[in-house]
Amino acid sequence: MAIVAETSKFSKFAWPILAWGVALIFFFPIFWMVLTSFKTDADAVKPEFLLLFTPTLENYANMTDNYDYWRFATNSVITSVSATLLTLIVGVPCAYAMAFDPSRGTKDILMWMLSTKMLPAAAVLYPMIFLAKGLGIYDTHFLVIMVLCLINLPIVIWMLFTYFKDIPKDIIEAGKMDGLNTWGEVREILIPLAWGGIASTALLAFIFCWNEAYWTVRLTTIDAATLSKLIEGNRAPEGLFFGRLSAVSTAAVGPIVVLGWFCQKQLVQGLTFGAVK
Amino acid sequence: MGRIALNKVKKVFGEVEVIPPLDLTIDDGEFVVFVGPSGCGKSTLLRMIAGLEDLTAGAIEIDDADVTEVPPSKRGLAMVFQSYALYPHMSVRKNIAFPMRMAGIDEATQNAKIDAAAKSLNLTDYLDRKPGQLSGGQRQRVAIGRAIVREPAAFLFDEPLSNLDAALRVGMRLEIMELHKKLETTMIYVTHDQVEAMTMADKIVVLQAGVIEQVGSPLELYHTPRNKFVAGFIGSPKMNLIDGAEAMKHDAATIGIRPEHIAVSKTEGTWKGRVGVAEHLGSDTFIHVHDTGLADMMTVRINGDIDARHGDTIYLTPQADQIHRFDAQELRIA
Numbered sequence: 138m139a140i141v142a143e144t145s146k147f148s149k150f151a152w153p154i155l156a157w158g159v160a161l162i163f164f165f166p167i168f169w170m171v172l173t174s175f176k177t178d179a180d181a182v183k184p185e186f187l188l189l190f191t192p193t194l195e196n197y198a199n200m201t202d203n204y205d206y207w208r209f210a211t212n213s214v215i216t217s218v219s220a221t222l223l224t225l226i227v228g229v230p231c232a233y234a235m236a237f238d239p240s241r242g243t244k245d246i247l248m249w250m251l252s253t254k255m256l257p258a259a260a261v262l263y264p265m266i267f268l269a270k271g272l273g274i275y276d277t278h279f280l281v282i283m284v285l286c287l288i289n290l291p292i293v294i295w296m297l298f299t300y301f302k303d304i305p306k307d308i309i310e311a312g313k314m315d316g317l318n319t320w321g322e323v324r325e326i327l328i329p330l331a332w333g334g335i336a337s338t339a340l341l342a343f344i345f346c347w348n349e350a351y352w353t354v355r356l357t358t359i360d361a362a363t364l365s366k367l368i369e370g371n372r373a374p375e376g377l378f379f380g381r382l383s384a385v386s387t388a389a390v391g392p393i394v395v396l397g398w399f400c401q402k403q404l405v406q407g408l409t410f411g412a413v414k
Numbered sequence: 415m416g417r418i419a420l421n422k423v424k425k426v427f428g429e430v431e432v433i434p435p436l437d438l439t440i441d442d443g444e445f446v447v448f449v450g451p452s453g454c455g456k457s458t459l460l461r462m463i464a465g466l467e468d469l470t471a472g473a474i475e476i477d478d479a480d481v482t483e484v485p486p487s488k489r490g491l492a493m494v495f496q497s498y499a500l501y502p503h504m505s506v507r508k509n510i511a512f513p514m515r516m517a518g519i520d521e522a523t524q525n526a527k528i529d530a531a532a533k534s535l536n537l538t539d540y541l542d543r544k545p546g547q548l549s550g551g552q553r554q555r556v557a558i559g560r561a562i563v564r565e566p567a568a569f570l571f572d573e574p575l576s577n578l579d580a581a582l583r584v585g586m587r588l589e590i591m592e593l594h595k596k597l598e599t600t601m602i603y604v605t606h607d608q609v610e611a612m613t614m615a616d617k618i619v620v621l622q623a624g625v626i627e628q629v630g631s632p633l634e635l636y637h638t639p640r641n642k643f644v645a646g647f648i649g650s651p652k653m654n655l656i657d658g659a660e661a662m663k664h665d666a667a668t669i670g671i672r673p674e675h676i677a678v679s680k681t682e683g684t685w686k687g688r689v690g691v692a693e694h695l696g697s698d699t700f701i702h703v704h705d706t707g708l709a710d711m712m713t714v715r716i717n718g719d720i721d722a723r724h725g726d727t728i729y730l731t732p733q734a735d736q737i738h739r740f741d742a743q744e745l746r747i748a
Binding site for chain 2: 321
């Protein structure tokens with residue numbers, strides 16, 4: 138008994154300390170980035186661990202005045218929201234069919250979809266660019282939305298499939314007996330029961346879209362350029378300006394961090410889904 | 415009305431013929447039980463009637479209308495699932511109202527029906543609860559309530575009591591039988607429990623490997639099983655089946671004698687054996703008898719109690735007019 142008591146006492150203190158420790162390690166770069174964004178470029182490159190400095194909004198002013206931050210931000214919002222919605226519109230029916238009316242090939246299709254994520258993006262970069270230019274859709278919202286949708290679709294379908302699988306088939310069949318057609322099943326049963334899962338999938342897809350840089354940087358120039366392009370654009374030409382770069386980065390990740398904070402509950406609920414049975 | 419006819423109904427899953435072409439007619443108002451061992455196709459058959467499973471061939475008629483291609487919701491049937499299959503995100507009231515809402519019935523009528531169903535199923539106090547807050551028995555009653563309000567042509571029950579504990583099962587069994595007497599609606603009930611089949615059915619359909627072995631009233635099946643399988647499946651404890659020389663004496667490949675049709679004596683009788691385990695139920699005692707040289711083990715059912723200890727020698731005498739005879743094809747010899 139004593140051992141059990143000691144173990145529980147140990148875990149009572151050790152786990153929270155460990156968790157906080159890990160959380161702080163993960164949080165530190167973000168904290169440092171935010172801090173640096175309020176420093177002058179001169180302060181930003183000082184080698185010492187500088188916590189006390191005269192904060193300045195110069196970097197932010199510079200960003201909005203000279204770099205047209207709001208245009209990039211608007212593009213990010215348009216492409217991320219549209220791509221997420223499109224992914225769900227395609228993914229929900231797809232995962233529904235796979236979960237409740239699987240065929241022999243369903244598992245193979247799921248594996249194949251996942252395998253597309255293993256393809257190095259660089260391998261298809263030039264075909265994509267030529268295709269986009271040939272079709273006249275280079276640097277358009279349409280192209281960015283399509284690309285974001287396609288690269289997220291496999292993971293979204295997998296996640297939704299997993300959530301939908303948790304819904305007992307009997308409930309769907311009871312719905313069929315009670316007079317639901319396929320759309321009714323989705324609306325009346327699937328979405329209410331898998332709401333947490335769908336929301337966390339949507340959130341994750343949105344985060345992926347927002348953070349995507351490889352394609353958005355390479356398939357856009359001005360019109361459809363997102364915040365990733367803005368960060369990338371601040372990276373080099375006149376040397377590294379850490380203060381400015383940090384401000385741009387903070388402004389780019391800020392919305393997603395805030396969104397994640399407010400949706401914590403939904404995310405956790407989504408990830409612990411399975412309590413319907 | 416609820417007359418259901420299956421004409422040459424067949425189901426194939428991949429390479430496996432789960433149900434070879436099968437004919438069956440269920441009359442209006444009948445309580446029919448599909449019974450058979452696990453995997454015999456009884457649930458598949460029920461799901462085909464419900465429309466949840468496609469037919470490979472054949473046709474299903476409800477009240478003389480071909481419904482083979484009609485979707486489940488349009489067949490006018492209600493189903494009660496083993497897992498209850500309630501909508502977990504809806505209250506009991508909403509669960510019961512659901513099929514009526516789908517059918518576009520006005521709210522006043524819905525409420526009247528819900529209240530009536532809730533009253534008859536003792537659910538009035540639970541209407542605002544979610545299924546997760548109910549016990550297994552209450553959940554099954556909600557599922558039945560959801561079926562009743564639709565006023566279906568027939569009720570389909572897919573092993574509805576399997577998830578309940580023994581005591582509750584007996585209670586619910588009676589409730590379902592009462593419901594059938596009250597509504598006089600056709601009910602098709604799937605179970606692997608032959609006691610449920612015997613006690614509830616007007617007509618039992620015994621299935622094995624998708625084939626109907628026999629259709630008849632419980633007592634027909636009990637007294638005149640058509641073959642060895644039905645003889646062994648219907649009745650509890652099971653019929654004793656004896657092959658070999660003893661069967662030959664009766665001009666049969668196999669003879670069967672039910673445990674309750676064997677007299678027991680400690681001094682004399684037709685067959686001699688050794689007492690194994692005795693199960694004392696109070697009203698009855700089941701004695702398992704070994705070393706008879708007839709079958710691995712024989713079971714005898716006697717009224718009340720008997721002073722027989724493990725290992726004692728015991729004599730068994732079958733009632734001559736209760737011996738069932740089967741030929742080499744396992745069919746009953748009249």
